[in-house]
Amino acid sequence: MSGEEKTIEEKIEEKKAIIEEKKVPVDLLLEPFKGLSGKGHSEALVSKIRVEVLDDERLHELGIDTSLPEQKKAEDEEKEEEEDDDEDDDEEEWNGFGN
Helix, strand or coil: CHHHHHHHHHHHHHHHHHHHHHCCCHHHHHHHHHHHCCCCCCHHHHHHHHHHHHCCHHHHHCCCCCCCCHHHHHHHHHHHHHHHHHHHHHCCCCCCCCC
16 A cells, blocks of 8 residues: 555645646635635535535645635734724714703
8 A cells, every 4th residue: 555655645746846836826716715715605605615625635635725814804803893993982972962
């Protein structure tokens, strides 16, 4: 079996070399799928993208990062919350006609 494993490893290395040689922008190609896998999209769509694209064994074999940028999303949400808080602070409270 070690001979068979070696040929699989060789094939993987060949594919990696082709990706590097041809300068295939794999991260750029995966970006739309990663974006659609976030919040606000249907569960069916997210599930299909994760199963069919992001969890593809071949991508993992090639060492391609298919993880979602959860940290970036959390930072974006924090910024949005801060902006909303800032907008609320700018508004003056209405105290009625007599004040």
